[in-house]
Amino acid sequence: MPLSSDLPPGLIQKLVHFTTLLGQGDYSGSATLLGECRRLFEAAQPDCRTEYMVLFQKLELMALSVQQREKLLGETVERLDASHTELKVLEQRLKRENTVLKQQLRRRFSVGKVIGASPKMANILRLAQRVADTTVNVLITGETGTGKEMVAKVIHYSGQRRHGPFMAVNCTAVPDTLFESEFFGIEKGVATGVEKRRGLIEGSRGGTLFLDEIGDMSMASQSKILRVLELGEVTPVGAREPVPVDIRLVCATNRDLARDMDEGRFRRDLYYRIKVVHLDLPPLRERRDDILLLAENFLTTFAHSMGRGRMTFSRAARDALRAYHWPGNIRELENEVERAVALAYSGKIYLDDLSEEIRGRDGAEDRNPKPGPEANQALPRGRLKRLEHDAILACLAECGGNRTRAAR
Secondary structure, three states: OOOOOOOOOOHHHHHHHHHHHHHOOOHHHHHHHHHHHHHHHHHHOHHHHHHHHHHHHHHHHHOOOHHHHHHHHHHHHHHHHHHHHHHHHHHHHHHHHHHHHHHHHHHHOOHHHOOOOOHHHHHHHHHHHHHHOOOOOEEEEOOOOOOHHHHHHHHHHHOOOOOOOEEEEEHHHOOHHHHHHHHHEEOOOOOOOOOOEEOHHHHOOOOEEEEEOHHHOOHHHHHHHHHHHHHOEEOOEOOOOOEEOOOEEEEEEOOOHHHHHHOOOOOHHHHHHHOOEEEEOOOHHHOHHHHHHHHHHHHHHHHHHOOOOOOEEOHHHHHHHHHOOOOOHHHHHHHHHHHHHHHOOOOEEOHHHOOHHHHOOOHHHHOOOOOOHHHHOOOOHHHHHHHHHHHHHHHHHHOOOOHHHHHO
């Protein structure tokens, strides 16, 4: 590295003397002399410090004695050992946490945890339990919001593949241009800045790949999925050799695939590949016995998450929930209960707390009482202040803005 011509006097001579001392084994003297050289250089060329920093660092390493180098090496090894031990501890903790989380998922998505007392749903769950310990592909059909992904998770976490991953993807969210890179993966260097990435199929190895809304997948993408099922391998984008995969495919759709096949929108050969076992989930209106069970479960969940304590439904609210036809199925019921919990004044959900389309014209017969002392105990502080503010404004409006009358 060439040195600037305007170096301070004597710097070159000092550097030459430094190498002489270093060759004689005078590490202490050479280190002291190098420190003087560095200070002289930084004072003369402050703008070049970064450029020459590496040079001086190398010279400083050369000036270390054998004992100093051994000490530095020992300290480095100790730090590495400590880091390795810490990583081992973290690895073991992550493994334990992962095991606990998998156990929680298995309990949450076990057949016994699924709410379904109606004969139709009970039959679906029995069939799901029987198919869980196999590796066959499953097709789940049903209207939107009937719980197709829930049943897919029950099959996965109740079967022999429960220790493997459960990967879910909505087929409508993956355009044809990204299908291969998303599903098959991509090799490093295929394009500028592209890093190696495993695809969804390879990421599901040993587990379950859940394809939601497979009926909306294009014919071109259907052909690629069919080839994976036939060959049991994928070739990542940019790769030369295929990668073997072992997955279980669970697909779901709200479409009539038989009609789509007749109209040329779905491949017949793929249909029979994914439909080894077919589970057709009934809509909620055909599961009247399950409506209140599901509603009570959602009520407990949302009341706890919103800090509302124990909550119940009034008789009129229960009757309205059971009588409604629920076009949005379980998802609509869940949203309705969440809304009711958020708006309720007290620990009971009245008919007046439900949406107009659900309560019909009879809401006036079962109104939620205005907030009183008993409601104060059930409401979170922030929501209570908002309700008090609204009540004061309403009272002022009734009294024509007269604060004295409103206070009375």
